[in-house]
Each structure stands twice: as structure tokens, then as C-alpha cells.
Amino acid sequence: MAKSALLKSSLAKKYWMAFTGLFLCTFLVGHLLGNLQLLLPVSEAARDQFNEYALFMTTNPAVMILSYVTYISILFHAIDGIVLTVRNRKARPQKxxxxxxxxxxxWASRNMGILGTVILVFIVIHMQMFWAEMKFGSLEAYSTASGAQVKDLYTLTIQSFQDAEYGLIWVIVYVISMIAIAxxxxxxxxxxxxxxxxxxPKYNNFIKKFGYAFAILIPLAFAIIPIYIHFGLEKI
Amino acid sequence: MKLTLKIWRQKNAKAKGSMQTYNISDVSPDMSFLEMLDVLNDSLIEKGEEPVEFDHDCREGICGTCSLQINGEPHGPDRGITTCQLHMRKFKDGDTIVIEPFRAAAFPVIKDLVVDRNSFDRIQQAGGYISVNTSGNTQDANSLPIPKEDADMAFYAATCIGCGACVAACKNASAMLFTSAKVSQMALLPQGKIEASERVLAMVDQMDKEGFGNCTNTGACEIECPKGISLENIARMNREYLKASVK
Incomplete structure (x- = not known):
């Protein structure tokens, strides 16, 4: 019983939901720290630095393992969420x-499913825009000052948000998604x-307050990046 | 007071129910909610109509028999009380009050506002006890020292009257507050520790089998609970269960 309990029971589903969710919180911090490099003034050095960072993130074995764990966590978190939502609906057939x-x-506590769906759609759009372009697209490759052969993800990112036609739309999409994440x-x-x-009782208040601070600061910092690229950064 | 009551009427477990409207006057603000329903039923009986069936027993907030979803909240708009402790002075003259049975797949409606809460009993029977024969063997209370804090927490958990308001209030119809209170009152005390692992596994297993939903930590249960059972109990159950499953 004990073994199946950790896989099948209602509480097990909650543990996995919590575990993957909290892991994804740590991913957000790492992802944000890397992305903050996009706020640097436009220069060859900034371009090289970001593209070398992107190369490291896609080729370093340890990072690659972490990224696969992240993909699995996102998938598991979403699927587990759907399973739980369906079961919860069934638990009250007559409304x-x-x-x-x-x-x-x-409100947020009652609408985690809807918020999660918005976030999942965002992740698909976001990965299609950058990750898929980097992996499968025809991104221009060049040699950086230090001689590394990199794909120019930097220019793609900056241009996406500075685009005269769609730039502002992308900024709005990203900001709305960050509000959903918040x-x-x-x-x-x-x-x-x-x-x-x-x-x-000793730690609850701290966890709650830290959670609120995390929920405001991390998405806010993420949202500033496209806003700044569109409105503040020198055009490239 | 004059009131308009919208009440769920359902002939039996299999029948399809519907909301019916009743107008009632001569309601005293000092009446309890159940007394107001008694007055309604007297008038229905006088008219030769079927009275509204609803659960009640002690009428002093300790048995957990009365239920009712009143204006969208279990046990009505007040906090920390059962329906029998709710007074009509909480409502205004001319109000419309919507009265429904507690809704959950695991709480099927038997008739009108009466639901079958035997699923709670089955969760209790699955492990909510200690296998000690206490009749004639009662030992002195001081022979087993228990820290005051543990005794208090066990006592607070044990104040759960099993009314089902937690399930009724939860958007997922989850029974985790009830189950966790019953797990906690035992797990906190030395007498309950011996069977703690089997207990939590069996009770959660039964809770799942009954078809209750899952906890999403909205906290509605804690706020609507007439006895103020804390969410801390759910976390304790989660810990106990995790410990028991990796053993």
C-alpha cells in the first residue's frame, strides 16, 4: 500500500504538484538572472556576452540535464493539474x-487552473519564439570576440520586441503572462x-510574506525586460 | 420579519429536485434558523403540504447534525457557528434566503435538505481510533505525561463535530480538513502514535474511495468550520502520510 500511496493517492498528487511547482520557482530565478543581461546597453560586447551565455545554457551537460528536468516538471505540473481539476469537478456533480x-x-486560489493554462500557452509561444528558433530555426551564426561560434539569439530577442509592427503586441502578451504568473x-x-x-505558526507568516514578495518581484523583473527593450533600449 | 425562502426540494434520493419559493411572515429576529424552518413546516403541514426535511439534533452547536448551505455558505453568513446557532437577526426584513443541501458526490441528497454523510463515518472507521481496551483499564491521567502544547492541539483537532461544512465550503468538495482533524487528534498523542502510519494511510485511502475532491489550499474550510479547525491539521496529515508512505 505504501508504495502505491506515493503514486496514486490524492495526497501524492498534491506532493508532486507542490514539488514540481517549487522546483519551477527556482528555475524562474535562474532564468531571470540570465535574462537580465538583456538590459545591458546595446553593444558588440553585450551581444557576444548574451549569445555565449545562450550557447553555454544549451550545450553544458549539467545545464542540459537541469533543462530536461524543467521540461518534465512543466509537463508533469500541467498534467497533474488537469487530473486534479477533473477529479475535483467530479467531486461535486450537482452545483x-x-x-x-x-x-x-x-481569487487566485480558486483560479489556479485558468492561470496555469494562460501560463502554459505563454510557455508554448515563448519557446516557439526563441527556443525553437535557436534549436531548429535559421539563426545567423557568427564568431564572437573570444572566438566562440554562436547563434545570434540576442539580435532576434531585441528585434522581436522592437519590431515596428508586432513589437508592442509581444510586449503586451509578455506583460499579461507575467501578471498571470504573479x-x-x-x-x-x-x-x-x-x-x-x-x-x-513560527514560519507560516514568513513563508506567506516571502511568497507574496516572490510573486510580485520575479514577474515584475521579467516584465521590465520586454518593456525596456521596446521603450528604453537603443534600436538595433 | 417577512422573508422569501428559496429551498431545494427533492422527493427522494433518486428524484430530480428543484428550487421552490416560499413566503414566510411572523419570523422573530430572536428565532434560530432552524426554528424559522419549524415555523415554515408548521404552516406547510397546516396547508396539507409536505414539510421541508432538514437535519437537526442537539440544537446547541455540538452534535454536527445540522447542515444547510445558506446564501452560498455552509451554516450561513456567520462565523464559528452551526446552523442551529444562527439567529434570524443576522438577516433583514424582506430578505430572500437561498437554502440548499451540502453538495458533494460523497454526500448524496436523501430528501430535500438532508444529505447522507456516512462517508465521514467510513473514513473514521478506516482508522480513526486506537486499538486499546479502555473499559475497566483506565489509567491515571498523570501516568503518561503529555506536553501541554500537544494536548491542546489534539484537543482543538478533536473539537471537529464532523458536520461536513468543510466539504460544503470547498470548491473541490474535499474532505481533507475533516480527515486531517481526525488524524491529528490521534497523531499528537502518545496513545495514537503506535498506529499512526496505518491510520493515516487507511483514512486517506478511504477518503479517496468516497470520491471527495483534493485540497487546493484555498482555506475556505477553515473559515467556514463552526469549530475553527485549522489548516495546520491538513499540513500535519500531509506530513504523516508522507512519512508513512516512505516507510
Missing amino acids: YVNFKPSTNTR FHLSHGFASGFQSLGVNH
Whole structure:
């Protein structure tokens, strides 16, 4: 029983949801730190630095393993979320005529599925825009000052958000997605700890506040990047 | 007070129910919610109509029998009370009150506002006990020292009256607050520790079998619980279960 319990039971699904979710939180931090390089003033050096970083992130074996774990986590988190949502719907086949969840719960906590779907669609768009172009597209390759042979992801990224026709639309899409992530994290971060059984009057307040700070600051920093590239950065 | 009541009427478990509207006058603000329903039923009986079936027993907030989803919330708009402790002064003259049974696949409607909450009993029977014969063998309370904090937490968990408001309030119809309270009241005490692993595995297993939803930590249960059972219990159950499953 114990073995199947960790795979099949309702609580197991919650553990995996929490575990993958919190892992993805750490991924967000790493991804953000790398992306902040895009805020550097436009120069050959900035271009080389970002493209060499992108090359490292796609070829270093340790990073590659981490990225596969990230893909699996995203998939698992999404599928587990769908399974849980379907089961939860089944648990109340006859709906209430009058149901007032707003009196006792926060909006984000009730709409994790919708927020998650928005985020999943964003991830697909985001990967199609950059990851797929880098991996399968016809990105221009060149030699950096240090002699590394790299694909020019930097120029693609900057141009995508500075594009006269679609640039602003992409900025809006990215900002809306970051708002969805912010709301998702505002419930998900602390909720993950609760699901894993980490709840103690001594630490609850800290986890909650840290979760809110994380939910605001990380998506905000991410959102600043396309906004700055479009409105602030020198055009290339 | 004059009120308009919209009440779920359903002939039996198999029948298809619907909302019916009743107008009621001469309601005293000092009546309890259940007394108001008694008045309604008296008038229905006088008219030769079928009275509205609803659950009630002690009428002093300790048995957990009364239920009712009142204006979208279990046990009505007030906090920390059961329906029998809800007074009509919480409503205004001329109000429309929507009264529905608790809704969950694991709480099937038997008739009108009465639901079958035996699923809770089966969760209890799956492991919510200790295998000690206490009759005639009661030992002195001081022979087994228990830290005050643990005793208090076990006591708070044990105040759960199993009314089902947690399930009714939860958007997922999850029974995790109830189950975790029953797991916690035992897990916190030395007498309960011996069977802690089997208990939590068996009770969660039964909870899943009954078709309750999963906890998404919205916290609605804790707020609507008439006894204020804390979400801390769910985290404790999660810990206990994790420990038991990797053993």
C-alpha cells in the first residue's frame, strides 16, 4: 500500500504538484538572472556576452540535464493539474444555485487552473519564439570576440520586441503572462509548502510574506525586460 | 420579519429536485434558523403540504447534525457557528434566503435538505481510533505525561463535530480538513502514535474511495468550520502520510 500511496493517492498528487511547482520557482530565478543581461546597453560586447551565455545554457551537460528536468516538471505540473481539476469537478456533480466562495477565499486560489493554462500557452509561444528558433530555426551564426561560434539569439530577442509592427503586441502578451504568473505564484508558493506539510505558526507568516514578495518581484523583473527593450533600449 | 425562502426540494434520493419559493411572515429576529424552518413546516403541514426535511439534533452547536448551505455558505453568513446557532437577526426584513443541501458526490441528497454523510463515518472507521481496551483499564491521567502544547492541539483537532461544512465550503468538495482533524487528534498523542502510519494511510485511502475532491489550499474550510479547525491539521496529515508512505 505504501508504495502505491506515493503514486496514486490524492495526497501524492498534491506532493508532486507542490514539488514540481517549487522546483519551477527556482528555475524562474535562474532564468531571470540570465535574462537580465538583456538590459545591458546595446553593444558588440553585450551581444557576444548574451549569445555565449545562450550557447553555454544549451550545450553544458549539467545545464542540459537541469533543462530536461524543467521540461518534465512543466509537463508533469500541467498534467497533474488537469487530473486534479477533473477529479475535483467530479467531486461535486450537482452545483450550488448560490455559491459564494469570494466570502472565504482569494481569487487566485480558486483560479489556479485558468492561470496555469494562460501560463502554459505563454510557455508554448515563448519557446516557439526563441527556443525553437535557436534549436531548429535559421539563426545567423557568427564568431564572437573570444572566438566562440554562436547563434545570434540576442539580435532576434531585441528585434522581436522592437519590431515596428508586432513589437508592442509581444510586449503586451509578455506583460499579461507575467501578471498571470504573479497571481499563480501568489497562491502557489505558500500552497506548495502547505501541501508538503511545512506549516508551523513560527514560519507560516514568513513563508506567506516571502511568497507574496516572490510573486510580485520575479514577474515584475521579467516584465521590465520586454518593456525596456521596446521603450528604453537603443534600436538595433 | 417577512422573508422569501428559496429551498431545494427533492422527493427522494433518486428524484430530480428543484428550487421552490416560499413566503414566510411572523419570523422573530430572536428565532434560530432552524426554528424559522419549524415555523415554515408548521404552516406547510397546516396547508396539507409536505414539510421541508432538514437535519437537526442537539440544537446547541455540538452534535454536527445540522447542515444547510445558506446564501452560498455552509451554516450561513456567520462565523464559528452551526446552523442551529444562527439567529434570524443576522438577516433583514424582506430578505430572500437561498437554502440548499451540502453538495458533494460523497454526500448524496436523501430528501430535500438532508444529505447522507456516512462517508465521514467510513473514513473514521478506516482508522480513526486506537486499538486499546479502555473499559475497566483506565489509567491515571498523570501516568503518561503529555506536553501541554500537544494536548491542546489534539484537543482543538478533536473539537471537529464532523458536520461536513468543510466539504460544503470547498470548491473541490474535499474532505481533507475533516480527515486531517481526525488524524491529528490521534497523531499528537502518545496513545495514537503506535498506529499512526496505518491510520493515516487507511483514512486517506478511504477518503479517496468516497470520491471527495483534493485540497487546493484555498482555506475556505477553515473559515467556514463552526469549530475553527485549522489548516495546520491538513499540513500535519500531509506530513504523516508522507512519512508513512516512505516507510
